[in-house]
Amino acid sequence: MEWFTSSDYWLSRLVFQRGLAALYLIAFVVAANQGRALIGERGLTPAPRFLARMPFRGSPSLFHLHFSDRFLTGCAWLGAALAAAVAAGAADRVALWAAMLMWLVLWLLYLSIVNVGQVWYGFGWESLLLETGFLAVFLGNARTAPPVLVLWLLRWLLFRVEFGAGLIKIRGDRCWRQLTCLYYHHETQPMPGPLSWFFHRLPKPLHRVEVAANHLAQLVVPLALFTPQPVASVAGGVVVVTQLWLVASGNFSWLNWVTVLLGLAAVDGRRAARVLGLPEPPPLAAPPIWYEAVVLAATALVVVLSYWPARNLISGRQLMNYSFNPLHLVNTYGAFGSVNRSRFEVVIEGTDEPVPTADTVWKEYEFRGKPGDVRRMPRQFAPYHLRLDWMMWFAGISPAYARAWFGPLVTRLLEGDRATLRLLRSCPFPGAPPTYLRARLFLYRFTTWRELRATGAWWHRTFVREFLPPVALDRTGGADRPGGPGGGSGAG
Known part of the structure; x- marks a missing residue:
């Protein structure tokens, strides 16, 4: 033919x-x-x-x-x-x-x-x-x-x-x-x-x-x-x-x-x-x-x-990024039907002190792609995909998006799990895992031209609230138990 x-x-x-x-x-x-x-x-x-x-x-x-x-x-x-x-x-x-x-x-x-x-x-x-x-x-x-x-x-x-x-x-x-x-x-x-x-x-x-x-x-x-x-x-x-x-x-x-x-x-x-x-x-x-x-x-x-x-x-009720069959053939697509006006980031911190106090020094875990250190310029990773970094963005929008995996993540960090640590850019505890971890929610915004010149910072961040209170490994109840981000019920 x-x-x-x-x-x-x-x-x-x-x-x-x-x-x-x-x-x-x-x-x-x-x-x-x-x-x-x-x-x-x-x-x-x-x-x-x-x-x-x-x-x-x-x-x-x-x-x-x-x-x-x-x-x-x-x-x-x-x-x-x-x-x-x-x-x-x-x-x-x-x-x-x-x-x-x-x-x-x-x-x-x-x-x-x-x-x-x-x-x-x-x-x-x-x-x-x-x-x-x-x-x-x-x-x-x-x-x-x-x-x-x-x-x-x-x-x-x-x-x-x-x-x-x-x-x-x-x-x-x-x-x-x-x-x-x-x-x-x-x-x-x-x-x-x-x-x-x-x-x-x-x-x-x-x-x-x-x-x-x-x-x-x-x-x-x-x-x-x-x-x-x-x-x-x-x-x-x-x-x-x-x-x-x-x-x-x-x-x-x-x-x-x-x-x-x-x-x-x-x-x-x-x-x-x-x-x-x-x-x-x-x-x-x-x-x-x-x-x-x-x-x-x-x-x-x-x-x-x-x-x-x-x-x-x-349809007036258009679905976005939906597969109508388990083989993912002939799907529907779309992106950013709604746009966030503010950026919230979950920052995970740890300490090796035996008991946290008001004077405890907390050290921050750095992710490869998601914003953390305000002085770190955002990096280009695509088309390589950093899956955990993307899901951390959803966690900042609502703790409900992180309920299935955030508790296990905290547990793995408290255990010093090598596979999990390889997903991150840096671990502030190279010798031994931390005794406690916590997570806090920050409001991030891009700096202005004046702020960038004066401070060298690409981001400005403001503390919003506690996302997860300090937890230790013996309080997680195992890595597979539902976590409590935003609810204060424990990490694992």
Whole structure:
């Protein structure tokens, strides 16, 4: 079938697949480095407990067959190795069926981790990576031209990502309609980056222009993805530019980078290759019949599953970042339907004194990405994802968000657990664990230009209240008992 494939998108597919494999690599490295501390056998929310109460049908995962810290880490490093090989071009050097199998294994391994990841893997970019990775299985390799149907499915995915995010804003916080949300967002977002301070200090009229441009990029431009070339390429290019703007302004894991790759997949690769002076690819063979049948079946599946996300888009009760099936196929997306006006941070402190007094010196634990030391400039970590740092942001919003894991976190710190300490930037007790820990809530704000010049501090913070009173290990009752942040009932 001549209509089935289009060699015009050979370069687009090449960039898309290599980039997606690189993001898979990062995601698996994150799982390898953080999985044991977060969801391991003695993790903050142990996966074995989750698996004991969750049937396979509700959360498909290889870990229903077996779970151990070693097996979790092994699966993560296996995924990382395979992703690195695909990013280096291995899938283009093997038969078509073998390339598809590589992509399928990547998807299955990461799905298995996400489906036991619980609160740590409850973000929209997990579903986005899985949905994009599933479509990549059917995109073929260098031995055949890209299938047109899968290219259209990628555009449909990109449309839902952008249009869904635009709708959730217009329907949500009134500051989006008033064009004022960026008066606050750069300062109160989950994990600011090195340029966030400067973005926040832009003139307010420019912030209003930013919001208006965002509405245009998310509510108008996505419609052009379904138009003929070169208009669709221009729309894809606009998405790429706006996503890079977001990359510069904060840390949002690989959300923006997957969206960038989806935008590039809409670009006419043949025209782009001519602009870049690249040679034309060799003639590509006609796809085998079995491949056409598989692609048609996958397309039919996505079309059927699209009913629920499409209905969600037009619903007055639009859901944000929601998966309608446990395989995370054809999801709904969105971000920042509401914007915080103030930033609250939970600061964890410890002491090695036998009994805390009014004169006790408390030493602060520093996290890798979340604000702590007011003189420390925010760092760029994305697309690498610091899961604990992100959840600490939610804890600052409400203790309810931290109820499942904050008590175990405090217990692990009192125990000096090495896996947990590796999640942090520094531990003020290198020799032996502290005798007591406490947590306090602070109001953080970016300093002004004058304050920055005078003090060298990027943040100013004000004590708000006690988040967790001083607790010792013998008062926690074990690492797995519900904690008491905000309630004063103990740590573990």
